[in-house]
Amino acid sequence: MTGRRDTRTALPATRLPGTEPKAKAKANAKVRVLSAGALALCLSTAVGCGVVPGTTGGSGDDTVTVMTWAPEKTRTTNKPGMPAMAKTYARWVNDHGGINGRKLKVLTCNDHNDTVAAANCARRAVEENVVAVVGSYSQHARSFFSPLEAAGIPYLGGYGVTDDEFTSPLSYPVNGGQPSLLAGLGRQLARTCGPVTLIRPDTIAGDELPVLLDSGLTAGGHPAAVDQRAAEDATEYLGHAKRALQRASTDAREEGCVIPALGDRTNTFMDSFRRAREDYPTVRTASVLGSVDQSMVDATGSTYEGAYVTGWYPAASDERWQPMRDVIQEEAFGDNRIDVADPGVQTTWIAYTALQKAIESLGDGEVSARSLRRTLDDGLKIDTGGLTPTLSWSFQDLITASGFPRLVNADVTFQVVRKGKLATERKGFANVSKVLETTQTP
Structure with missing residues (x-):
């Protein structure tokens, strides 16, 4: 898309792996291989490389x-x-x-x-x-x-x-960093959601998100998410929230899910989502731990009630x-x-x-x-x-x-917001290593 900015933001304060342009990524990969080899040589001696x-x-x-x-x-x-x-x-x-x-x-x-x-x-x-x-x-x-x-x-x-x-x-x-969380969230939603819509930044870093999320969704036999781009620095997202809700409601038999992944603007989106949600009461939200935590749930009242959340560790109440x-x-x-x-x-x-x-x-x-x-x-x-x-x-x-x-x-946990508290949605860990091993990032 012409004019797209490479601001390196995706989830909150996060730049995911593999977000460089392809040519640059290949060059960087060569540099990393050379650097790693040189570093290994340096570290194998007491005073290597000065x-x-x-x-x-x-x-x-x-x-x-x-x-x-x-x-x-x-x-x-x-x-x-x-x-x-x-x-x-x-x-x-x-x-x-x-x-x-x-x-x-x-x-x-x-x-x-x-x-x-x-x-x-x-x-x-x-x-x-x-x-x-x-x-x-x-x-x-x-x-x-x-x-x-x-x-x-x-x-x-x-x-x-x-x-x-x-x-x-x-x-x-x-x-497992953000890659494991996104792949895990796809796995979690494949079992629980109908149509899924992802709201993410219209940036090069944002291009990574649907790939990792879809890898988890498709591994669970679910169709890929609708990829909805949005400006990462907007002051309101009411139009985006309405479109996301409409797309997540295309199947009347199953409740859809909307995933906001707008970094520091996620809260801004959720404020718009709360106002637009009145006409779509069955649509649920989903996110990863770090984008949503207990303090955010506490601060937003019932906005996140019923939200699916993927984390690295057991729920804090464990x-x-x-x-x-x-x-x-x-x-x-x-x-x-x-x-x-x-x-x-x-x-x-x-x-x-x-x-x-x-x-x-x-x-x-x-x-x-x-x-x-x-x-x-x-x-x-x-x-x-x-x-x-x-x-x-x-x-x-x-x-x-x-x-x-x-x-x-590459283990993740599946949680859900119940009565204003993050609680375990599924006991134990889910391992997404096989998903990540087969994922080809941009």
């Missing part, structure tokens, strides 16, 4: 220093709960004897949703000699991965908002989150930055759980960026208490999904 990876683990032999970053106090996506959860975890660990007797020191950094600030956070991590960046959120992976890769610092448990988190050899993701709730109660009671239903906070908890188990596996040995990479690459199995499948990043554990070579966890 870099000495961190070896002390922090300010002293009895302290392990890590960093967590996320945007705070910006006009767009903010994740203050992630660094707050990291600090809380460190206090809890240190109050209970540390990890193998070592204290855990957590540095935090605000990436301000800015490319330069994200790179500065990474450079600070190198200067502070951290052994890992853990449980973090940033949209600017191409800025922060270069300093981390040069210093050999692993990126453990990122939120999963960029393609680089599933391509960098130093990335150890704990979830008993498997009790250890996290206990730690928050003990160390951060009253800290309103930490919401147990926030997928960012949940990701940070799981990432620090993985970090602790990795450090414990080293025993009395050196804790460094190099030793952590080695134990993670060698197939360490990490049990997260059922919040994810057992995590392991050895070569044989990697999913053979095109474009996502570092993806190891």
Whole structure:
């Protein structure tokens, strides 16, 4: 479409893998292959490529220093709960004897949703000699991965908002990112919805969304969704909402579903949708966790009642989150930055759980960026208490999904809003690795 802007937005503050133009994507793929090979050579030596990876683990032999970053106090996506959860975890660990007797020191950094600030956070991590960046959120992976890769610092448990988190050899993701959520949402709606309409940005990044959603729908024997483009910066979407509702109501025998995927404008769309919905009471909404969370459901009254939501982890009410709730109660009671239903906070908890188990596996040995990479690459199995499948990043554990070579966890959960609360719609996890392995992204 003439005049289409490549603004790199799709779901909230998210640029999905594979959104470059084809020619550029091929070039980038070649660069990534070369970079990965060069990086592997550098990391195989102690001082390769003029870099000495961190070896002390922090300010002293009895302290392990890590960093967590996320945007705070910006006009767009903010994740203050992630660094707050990291600090809380460190206090809890240190109050209970540390990890193998070592204290855990957590540095935090605000990436301000800015490319330069994200790179500065990474450079600070190198200067502070951290052994890992853990449980973090940033949209600017191409800025922060270069300093981390040069210093050999692993990126453990990122939120999963960029393609680089599933391509960098130093990335150890704990979830399947937005690709798994969209493919999973398609699987969920294939069982429950009639006609499906997707409202998404008219951008190159937005072109990725219907491909991933349709891969899940068609795998479940459902027709592809109606792809409805919309301006990502509109101030109202009443016309789009009416058209989406009409399209989702073409089959009188089955209730249709409308999926808003307009990034920060999703709330604006839902306000228009609420007003237009009176004539189509049977049409339901659907989304992925991150686009919709409990705080948004609370703020919008009954707008999301009955909505289908696909997430990475069990619902916040699940008993498997009790250890996290206990730690928050003990160390951060009253800290309103930490919401147990926030997928960012949940990701940070799981990432620090993985970090602790990795450090414990080293025993009395050196804790460094190099030793952590080695134990993670060698197939360490990490049990997260059922919040994810057992995590392991050895070569044989990697999913053979095109474009996502570092993806190891393609499990998702199906939830639904009932009586104003996100609740489990189907018990257990659904694995979408086969769907992703057969998906050809633009």
